[in-house]
Amino acid sequence: MSQQFVFHDVRTTDLSASRRFYTELFGWAVTDTPAGPMFGDEGGVWGGFTPLPDGDPRRPQWIPYVPVTDVDAAARRAVELGARIVKPRTDLPPGSVVVVEEPGGATLALWQPADRQ
Structure with missing residues (x-):
């Protein structure tokens, strides 16, 4: 059984810095949607950013989605x-x-x- 990651959530304490980092490093396009900022490339959208507010106990990290x-x-x-x-x-x-x-x-x-x- 092969399960590949189908989506990636980037939890971040600094949305603008993370957004800038990934767009400048990899050239990803970021689109603001009702569900939050999503990123991807010419192949489509395959990830999103989750801003962590001050005091949120969750740690900044990447979370892969497995179907x-x-x-x-x-x-x-x-x-x-x-x-x-x-x-x-x-x-x-x-x-x-x-x-x-x-x-x-x-x-x-x-x-x-x-x-x-």
Whole structure:
């Protein structure tokens, strides 16, 4: 089974600095949307920025999204394998997501696209 990352969320405490860094380093285009600033290239949008307000306990980091066919089953299996749920299921127009921290401490998002629900 091959699961490739399909989206990337950049959590940042300084949105303008992060935006400038990635656009200047890689030439990514950033588009402001109702869901927040999204980035990508001529191949399309494949990531977004999540600004972390002052006092937010979350740390700045990249969070990769991995597609799954059943987000609830994948979250249960992740917990059975030693992960902990960082953010419970959230349903959005394009799909549903559960954020987990794997046993080694890395964070990833389990992503079920809406067309698989």
